[in-house]
Amino acid sequence: MRPLVFGVLGLVLAAPSFAEKAPFADVHLHYNWDQEEVTTPQEAIDRLKANxxxxxxxxxxxxxxALKLRKAGGKWIVPFFxxxxxxxxxxxxFTDPKVVDRAREALDSGRFFGIGEAHFIAGVGPSFHNEVVQGxxxxxxxxxxxxxxxTESSSHEYFEPxxxxxxxxxxxxxxxxxxxxxxEVGSLMEACPNVWTELSARDPGRYGYFADADGSLDQSWIELFNRFPDRFMTGADPVWPPGSLYRWDVADTGWDRVGQFLDFHRNWLDQLPSELARKIRLENPKRFYAYVLDTPAGNLRAD
Known part of the structure; x- marks a missing residue:
């Protein structure tokens, strides 16, 4: 197990060399307007390749x-609308009907391969019955x-319906x-076989409630992974600092921490049987995204 140190500014891990890093499918990335201010598309791609x-x-x-990253990286980058x-x-x-029209245009273009990320906060909204959401x-x-x-709620029952x-x-x-x-996660996955769960941003510097500060997993999580070995994935979610959304005076420097976030995931994956770890790290995302990877529009990076 690789050692971890967590501080007020985030997490720092003893990173392995590139040669030690097994191939990784990152299913949760962002490239936003306030990230481009400090990280070019090519710099973002280079950091992914380095990991x-x-x-x-x-x-x-x-x-x-997102299209800028695909242009810089190639078909192994899968843009979502x-x-x-x-x-x-x-x-x-969720108040703008143009969103649904734009989404249709994007999917019609053949340049986007999914929808999201869309946030739903219990007690805040939007309602799942909202017309834009339904659209x-x-x-x-x-x-x-x-x-x-x-989704953010105290119970899986918020999302289950x-x-x-x-x-x-x-x-x-x-x-x-x-x-x-x-x-709670297990109950939702049992109720909805159409849900695949990913563990981005569950590091102690952000949502937490997953691995301990030393990177150790609770046995109940390991049991859950063994219960649904084919429906877990993970990713970096390079957004930093937490809670900085829409601050005009602070750029999002999450891409500077991509390696740290991914090493956090590599650390807890190392505690699982190798076959199970490989499924979560690579094989499950390959199956979930086969509708892109099995066409001329997509491929895994081979260089």
């Missing part, structure tokens, strides 16, 4: 930012693409429900 990322799923605010169609879109996307769910169903959903009522939509559940534990 042996062979598949990267990225959403951008606005969505055109973000419903946040302007730089403050996360605050009002995006309809498009995910029509175009047969995944919906990257971020949505995945139950839309069994034909493949959901990528960001951050395993943010702060939910293995019992």
């Amino acid at each position: 042996n990322v062979v598949l990267g799923v990225v959403s951008g605010t606005p969505s055109e930012r 973000s419903p946040y169609i302007h730089h403050r879109g996360r605050a009002d996307w 995006l769910l309809d498009l995910a169903r029509e175009y047969d693409v995944p919906f990257l959903i971020h 949505v995945c139950r009522q839309n069994p034909e939509i493949r959901f990528q559940w960001a951050h395993a429900g943010a702060r939910l534990g293995p019992e």
